[in-house]
Amino acid sequence: MRTNRASVLSVACITGILGLAVPASASAADATIYVNPVAARCSDSGTGTQALPFCTLTAAADSAQPDQTVQVAPGAPLNEAVRITKSGLPGHPITIKGSDDFPSQPEIDAVGGQPALTLSGVHDVVIDGLYASGSATSGPIVVKDSSRVLLDHLDVGEAPQSSAGAGVLITGQGDHVTLSRSYLEATHGIVVDPLVGNTTIAGNDLPGSLAGAIHVAAPGAVVTNNTVSAGTGPGISLLGAATDATVENNIVVDATSAPSSTGSPDAQIAVSAGSVTRTKVDYNIVHAPAGHPDYNWAGTALAGVADFRATSQQGAHDVDSAIVFDRTVLFGDRLTDADTAALKSADPNAPGVPATDLLGYGPTDDPKVPTPADGNLLDRGAYQLQGLKRAELSATGRYRTPQGPAPFTATFSATVTNDWPTKLTYTYDFGDGTTQTGDQPTTTHVYGTPGKYHPTVTVTDGVGGKVTSEPYQDVTVAPADATLQPSFTVKPWSSPMRYNLDASASSGPYKITTYVIDWNDGSTPTTDSSGVFLQHTFPQPGTYAVTLTVTDESGAKATTVQQVTTAYDPAGYVALTPTRILDTRWSASGPAPLGPGATTVVQAAGGSGPNAVPIGATAVVVNLTATQGTDDSFLTAFPTGTKVPTASNVNFKPGQDVSNVVTIPMTADGTISLYNHVGTVHVVADVLGYYKPAAGSNYTPATPTRLLDTRTTNSPLGQFGVRSLQVAGASAIPANATAVALNVTATEGTADSFLTVYPTGAQLPNASNVNFKAGTDTGNQVIVPVGQGGSIDIYNHIGSVHAVVDVFGYYSPDSKGKFIPVSPQRLMDTRQPGRHALTPNSSISVGGVPANATAAVLNVTAVDGTADSFLTVHATTTPRPATSNLNFGPGRTIPNQVITPVSNGSFDVYNHVGTTNVITDLFGYFTAG
Numbered sequence: 001m002r003t004n005r006a007s008v009l010s011v012a013c014i015t016g017i018l019g020l021a022v023p024a025s026a027s028a029a030d031a032t033i034y035v036n037p038v039a040a041r042c043s044d045s046g047t048g049t050q051a052l053p054f055c056t057l058t059a060a061a062d063s064a065q066p067d068q069t070v071q072v073a074p075g076a077p078l079n080e081a082v083r084i085t086k087s088g089l090p091g092h093p094i095t096i097k098g099s100d101d102f103p104s105q106p107e108i109d110a111v112g113g114q115p116a117l118t119l120s121g122v123h124d125v126v127i128d129g130l131y132a133s134g135s136a137t138s139g140p141i142v143v144k145d146s147s148r149v150l151l152d153h154l155d156v157g158e159a160p161q162s163s164a165g166a167g168v169l170i171t172g173q174g175d176h177v178t179l180s181r182s183y184l185e186a187t188h189g190i191v192v193d194p195l196v197g198n199t200t201i202a203g204n205d206l207p208g209s210l211a212g213a214i215h216v217a218a219p220g221a222v223v224t225n226n227t228v229s230a231g232t233g234p235g236i237s238l239l240g241a242a243t244d245a246t247v248e249n250n251i252v253v254d255a256t257s258a259p260s261s262t263g264s265p266d267a268q269i270a271v272s273a274g275s276v277t278r279t280k281v282d283y284n285i286v287h288a289p290a291g292h293p294d295y296n297w298a299g300t301a302l303a304g305v306a307d308f309r310a311t312s313q314q315g316a317h318d319v320d321s322a323i324v325f326d327r328t329v330l331f332g333d334r335l336t337d338a339d340t341a342a343l344k345s346a347d348p349n350a351p352g353v354p355a356t357d358l359l360g361y362g363p364t365d366d367p368k369v370p371t372p373a374d375g376n377l378l379d380r381g382a383y384q385l386q387g388l389k390r391a392e393l394s395a396t397g398r399y400r401t402p403q404g405p406a407p408f409t410a411t412f413s414a415t416v417t418n419d420w421p422t423k424l425t426y427t428y429d430f431g432d433g434t435t436q437t438g439d440q441p442t443t444t445h446v447y448g449t450p451g452k453y454h455p456t457v458t459v460t461d462g463v464g465g466k467v468t469s470e471p472y473q474d475v476t477v478a479p480a481d482a483t484l485q486p487s488f489t490v491k492p493w494s495s496p497m498r499y500n501l502d503a504s505a506s507s508g509p510y511k512i513t514t515y516v517i518d519w520n521d522g523s524t525p526t527t528d529s530s531g532v533f534l535q536h537t538f539p540q541p542g543t544y545a546v547t548l549t550v551t552d553e554s555g556a557k558a559t560t561v562q563q564v565t566t567a568y569d570p571a572g573y574v575a576l577t578p579t580r581i582l583d584t585r586w587s588a589s590g591p592a593p594l595g596p597g598a599t600t601v602v603q604a605a606g607g608s609g610p611n612a613v614p615i616g617a618t619a620v621v622v623n624l625t626a627t628q629g630t631d632d633s634f635l636t637a638f639p640t641g642t643k644v645p646t647a648s649n650v651n652f653k654p655g656q657d658v659s660n661v662v663t664i665p666m667t668a669d670g671t672i673s674l675y676n677h678v679g680t681v682h683v684v685a686d687v688l689g690y691y692k693p694a695a696g697s698n699y700t701p702a703t704p705t706r707l708l709d710t711r712t713t714n715s716p717l718g719q720f721g722v723r724s725l726q727v728a729g730a731s732a733i734p735a736n737a738t739a740v741a742l743n744v745t746a747t748e749g750t751a752d753s754f755l756t757v758y759p760t761g762a763q764l765p766n767a768s769n770v771n772f773k774a775g776t777d778t779g780n781q782v783i784v785p786v787g788q789g790g791s792i793d794i795y796n797h798i799g800s801v802h803a804v805v806d807v808f809g810y811y812s813p814d815s816k817g818k819f820i821p822v823s824p825q826r827l828m829d830t831r832q833p834g835r836h837a838l839t840p841n842s843s844i845s846v847g848g849v850p851a852n853a854t855a856a857v858l859n860v861t862a863v864d865g866t867a868d869s870f871l872t873v874h875a876t877t878t879p880r881p882a883t884s885n886l887n888f889g890p891g892r893t894i895p896n897q898v899i900t901p902v903s904n905g906s907f908d909v910y911n912h913v914g915t916t917n918v919i920t921d922l923f924g925y926f927t928a929g
Contacts (some may be wrong), residue, residue, distance in 0.1 A: 035060045035106075036073035057082050057096070057108065066092040066124070074104035081114035081138075088124030090148070098129030100360065102183070102331070105155055110135035115142045115165075123147045127154070134158035139165030139188065143196075145172035153358075154182040158210075166191040167209075170199060175220075179204060181358045181382070183332065189233070192216040194240055201226060203354040205332050205382040212237060212264050213255055221245045222352040227333045227381040228268075229325065231255040235286075237264035238275035245279040247271075248350040251333075251342060251381035253287040253323050267296035271312075281314040283347040285380055287322045294320060317347070323381075332358065335385040337419060343369045343385055346378040357384045365463040367420055387420025388465040393428075393457045395473055399553035401511035403476040407448045410475050414441040414457045422461040431455045431475065447477045484508035484558040486550040488517075488531070497538045497566055498668060503531030503548055510552040518547040522643065537668060539642035540823030541567045568618045568665065570818030570927055572696030573811045575689040575739035575785035577758055578623065578767035579611040582674075582685035585627070593628065594635075594676035594683055601640055602685060605670025615670045617690040619821040619924060621783055623769055624674070624685055625659040626652040631679025632893075637664045638824055640671040647824035647921035649859055651893040652681065657752075657771040661688065661781040661897040663857045663923045665821035686767035688783050689739065691819045691924075697739065699817035699926050701809040701855045701901040702732040704874070704881035707742075708794075708805040716748070717755075717796035717803055724760055725805060728790030737786050737810040741899050744794070744805050745779035745887055746772040751799025759787025764795055774799065777868065777887040781897040806883040808899055809855065817854050817926035824859075830917045831863065838911035838918055845876050846920050847906040853925035856902050860909065860920050861895040862888040867914025875901040876908050888916065897923075 033048035037055050044059035046052045048070075054060040057078050060070045066088040072078070088094040098106045108116040108130060116132035119125060123146060132140040132154060140156050142165075143149055156167045167187025170177050178200040179190060186208040192199050198220035205227045206213040212233030214223060217240040224246065228235045235252035238245050252268040264270055268286040271279060276298050286294040286305070293301040295308040295315075302308045305320045321341035325333040335342055343366055346353075356362050361384045363377035371377065379385050392415045395402035402410050414426055427437040430445045431453035447453065454471035486506045493500035503515050515531035521544050526534055531550075538544060543565045551557045582602050584592050594600060604620045605613035613620055626635055634648040652658040664672045674683055690696075708725050710716050717723055727742075729735040746755055754768040762785075772778035784792050794803055827848040830837050838844060849856045862871055870884035878901070888894040900907050902925070909918050 031068060033060050033064060033068055033070045034073070035070060035076065037076055037078060038073070056080055061086060061096060064094045066094060069095040069097050072096070072098045072106040072130070074099040074101065074106065076106040078106055078108050079111070080108060081111045082108050082117050083114070084117070084119045084122055084125060087122045090124060093124040093126050095126040095128065096130070100129050100153060102155055105129055105131040107131045107133065109133050110138040110140060113137050115139055117141045119143045119146050119149055121145045122149065126150045126152065128152045129154070131155040131157070134165070134167070134187070139167060139169055141168045143168070143170045143174070143177055146174045147176055149177045151179045152181055156182060156184040156187055158187050170196050172196065178202070181354055183358065184209070186210060189213045189215060192218050192221060194218050200224070200352045202352040203358055203382050205358055206231065207333055209233060209255065215239060215264055216242050216245065219243045219245070223247045223250065224350050224352040225249040225346065225354065225380065225382060227383065228252045228255045229333050234264040234266060234270055235268040237270040238279065239263060239272050240274055242272070242275040243277040243279060245275065246351050247279070247281045248283045249346040249353065249380045251285045251323055253285065254289050256288055256292045265296040265301070266292055267301065268294050270296035271298065273298040276312070281312070281318070283317045283345070283350065283380065284315070285319050285321050285323060285342055287320055317345070332383060333381070334383045335379060335381065337366065337368045337385070340369060342380040344372055344377055344379065346380040348376050348378045353378070358382045361386050362464070364465045367422060367463060386465045386467070387422060387463070388416065388418050388459055388461050388467040390417040391415070391457055391459045391467045391469040393455060393469040393473065395455060395475055399510060401553060402473065403478070403511045405478045405480050405482055405509040406450050407446050408475070408477045409444055409446050411444050412442060412455065412457070414459065414469070416441070416459050418461065420461060420463065420465070422463055425460045427458045427460070429456045429458070431471070447475060450477045450479045452476050478509040482509040484550065484552055484556050486548045486558050486560040488548045488560070488562065490546060490562065490564045493535060497541070497568070499536055499538065499564065499566065501534040501536065501546070503534070503550070506531060506548070506550050508552050508556070510554045510556070512550045512552050514551040516549045520545045520547060537641070538566045540639065568821050569693040570820050571618050571691035571693045572698050572818060573689055573691050573739065574696035575783060575811065576611045576687060577762050577785065578686045578688055578756070578765040578769070580684070580686050580766050582683060584682045585684070591682070593680040594674065595680050596676065596678045599644070599673050599675045601671050601673050603670060604666060604672050604687065605690070611687070613670065613687060613690045614692065617666060617670070617692040619663055619665045619691040619819065620672060621688045621690065622662050622664060622685050623659055623688055623767065623780070624650050624662045624683065625657060625768065625771055626650045627657045627682045627684065629654055629656065629679055629681035633677040633679050633681060635681070635683065636675045636824070637662045638673055638675070639665045640667045640669070640673045642823055644675045645824040646826045647859060648861065648919070649895060651861055651863070651895050653893070654679070658895070659768065659771045659780050660859070660895045661783065662859070663821065663897065665823060665924070691821065697811035697813055698815035699809055699811050699819065699855065700815040701817070701899070702807060704806055704808050704883040705731045706804070706806050706883055707731060708803060710802045711747070711804070716800040717794065718800045719796065719798050721796050723794045723803065724791045725794060726789070726791050727807065728786045731807060733807060733810045734812055735790060736814070737812045739783055739785045739811040740792070740807055741809040742782045742784065742805055742807055743779055743883070743885055743896070744770055744782045744803065745777060745884070746770045747777045747802045747804060749774050749776070749799055749801035753797040753799050753801060755801070755803065756795040757782045757784045758793055758795070759785040760791040760793050761788035772801070776889060779884070779887045779896055781899070816928055819857070819924055819926055821924040822922060824921055824923055826919070826921050828918065828920045837915045838909070839915050840911065840913045843880070843908045843910040844918070845906055845908050849902045849905040849907070849922060849925055851905045852927055853902050853905060854928050855899055855926040856907060856922060857924040858898045858900065858920050858922060859895055860886055860898045860918065861893065862886055863893050863917040863919060865892065865914055865916035866890055869912045869914050869916065871918065872910040873898045873900045874908055874910070875903040876906040877903045880908070880910055890914070
């Protein structure tokens with residue numbers, strides 16, 4: 001990953017200085033080919049115009065001709081390994097141009113086992129202003145079998161640092177390859193192989209090299225004005241027969257700790273025995289860490305400059321100096337005024353000296369350092385010392401932010417980092433085509449035309465130094481009649497009921513400082529200063545009047561309202577072997593019943609194992625049992641974080657064990673909440689399955705059919721008895737059913753006991769489905785996975801009991817019905833004014849289910865019945881089936897979950913004998929898919 005770079009000045013073309021012909025100035029319309037992968041429209045099959053640029057650098061480079069420039073959009077994330085195979089002509093190169101501003105350089109990457117940049121068998125090519133990153137298998141840049149190639153102003157990195165290969169490898173057979181004014185941080189250095197003659201390595205900064213910095217094994221090399229620091233391995237090495245070389249004006253300090261794998265010996269500068277012929281080493285600064293030599297000449301390690309001069313007759317102007325770099329100015333190993341050994345002391349006539357340094361600065365007269373008699377100002381290393389190091393420009397308007405209606409007066413202030421006592425001149429470019437030059441760091445300017453402007457300031461000193469600020473603070477001018485206009489979008493985000501609001505499109509003449517969003521769902525309004533990426537989870541499905549109020553710097557306010565409709569995603573069902581997740585009778589801290597008005601939060605999802613409910617499930621199906629209650633009360637299950645609804649799930653009397661299946665929407669953290677109305681009660685919860693989008697099986701409602709009635713064969717279930725029941729392939733249930741929705745009724749029981757229903761072949765779970773008293777009829781809905789052979793097992797605990805099993809639907813891979821949970825809501829209560837109890841052999845129609853539903857998940861409760869009776873629920877306009885959903889006795893309050901088909905959003909509830917009040921609550925519904 002690229003490191004953060006400070007902005008720098010534009011870099012002048014140095015191709016002529018480095019031995020390449022200067023590219024011809026082309027004025028033809030097709031002289032520039034454009035690349036921009038993030039443009040609104042791009043194409044690799046076009047010609048690369050500004051209106052329709054290439055999407056990839058590879059495609060653009062393949063189409064380039066001599067004298068053409070391939071211009072890559074600054075900052076473009078190319079995400080490609082680029083291979084250059086096209087050549088220019090002498091004096092008419094092909095140029096690949098990125099950006100001279102290091103932070104804005106387009107990025108290419110080593111992908112697919114290939115280097116980020118490969119030049120193979122080419123000539124007359126210029127690569128300028130790119131960032132290249134390596135990989136664990138490939139170095140960043142390879143130049144092979146190529147001639148007259150210039151690599152200038154590159155940022156080269158390796159990711160990870162264990163990358164194989166050099167940072168820049170120049171190999172094969174070629175000549176006149178130049179690498180200049182580039183930054184190679186923590187790379188495996190620069191390697192020039194034996195058959196690439198007359199290479200130039202000039203003006204580069206190599207901090208922290210991992211395997212030595214510069215290794216040259218070919219004759220005629222020029223290694224000039226480089227800075228090498230704090231690396232692992234040797235600094236600059238001439239290997240093999242690298243004769244006729246020049247090594248001048250370099251700074252090589254603390255760069256040696258071990259010999260390199262290339263064969264370079266331990267030294268700051270090393271010249272092999274085969275490379276000493278006609279090789280010049282001079283004007284360098286060396287300083288080795290303790291215990292390491294400064295030089296190695298022809299195989300002899302030399303501790304210091306004096307030994308080097310005596311042995312090699314070289315290095316007359318070399319100096320051993322512990323350079324202390326200025327790394328406070330954000331970029332590179334830059335010099336300070338204290339580094340006098342490096343200042344104004346380089347050889348200006350050395351071959352390959354760049355016209356400007358890595359940051360675009362030329363030699364500048366440091367007033368703190370005496371100037372030599374010959375007037376030489378050239379510093380050693382990759383950077384020319386500047387007193388002016390940084391300029392920043394800030395702007396304000398009527399208020400703190402430079403924003404307001406036309407005509408708009410902006411006040412500018414320049415802040416300069418300057419180490420030299422010289423007079424400064426400020427040239428302001430206001431971005432609207434006008435400039436102003438003066439000696440003051442502050443000024444004002446009036447913008448008359450609406451628009452967005454990018455002002456900069458260029459500061460010059462009295463000794464030739466110059467620095468330009470980065471245009472990081474825009475001036476925004478609105479029309480004179482502009483008003484504050486709030487605006488926002490709301491979109492679903494990451495999980496059901498979770499939404500993202502973006503109010504950044506709000507506008508006005510002045511900067512908006514505060515965004516207040518009232519979600520209108522009972523939660524605390526959100527206050528924000530940016531209006532971007534504001535997340536919120538609504539408590540339940542519904543339509544909310546979300547209100548945005550914005551306030552700007554002038555104190556003006558404006559409001560807008562948007563209706564946001566939220567809903568759960570349709571989901572499939574995953575049936576589980578019943579698994580207990582709560583039993584307040586048995587806990588680590590002892591029994592803890594729910595008290596009056598108490599709510600407990602239960603973690604229903606997020607566990608491990610084959611019967612765990614995953615995070616991301618939208619609803620969980622639970623068999624909920626109330627036991628040891630002390631009062632007439634009820635339990636209500638609801639999504640955590642929402643208000644307790646008016647619906648109920650388990651109604652019970654003192655000392656009564658009552659069970660009911662509940663389908664409960666879950667919050668994003670996988671929890672549900674349980675509420676007890678009055679008295680105290682213990683609660684047992686067994687998970688039967690869950691609903692999750694894009695998972696599980698869908699639902700098909702079936703014509704209610706009785707599958708088992710042990711009374712017809714006088715074969716009750718005995719104590720610890722298990723009865724297998726064929727369900728898949730029986731009646732209306734297909735052979736591929738994965739689970740079935742049943743109503744299971746215990747009748748004529750001889751003892752207080754319970755029934756457990758589970759898939760055949762599975763181990764009897766520690767869970768119950770129907771809890772009953774001796775001599776009572778008790779029913780409960782059961783959703784159970786289909787087991788071995790398409791069967792389920794029914795277990796009775798103690799005593800004997802008859803079992804009645806009715807099927808109401810099934811889940812299968814080819815079913816269509818997807819489940820959408822809703823926050824529990826009451827559809828009907830016959831006890832309310834204007835209603836009346838159901839009389840014998842009568843029905844009542846209930847609406848309120850969405851019209852597109854094929855079936856509804858209800859909680860139906862019989863209250864204050866006058867006789868032993870039952871309720872049957874079925875779709876309105878369809879014949880009443882010969883089955884029951886809920887059995888109750890006189891004076892009892894009995895609930896049961898019911899999954900019933902619906903017709904145009906309605907269903908009917910039928911009462912058999914006596915009278916009874918009925919409550920119906922909606923917990924969700926199935927759609928047709």
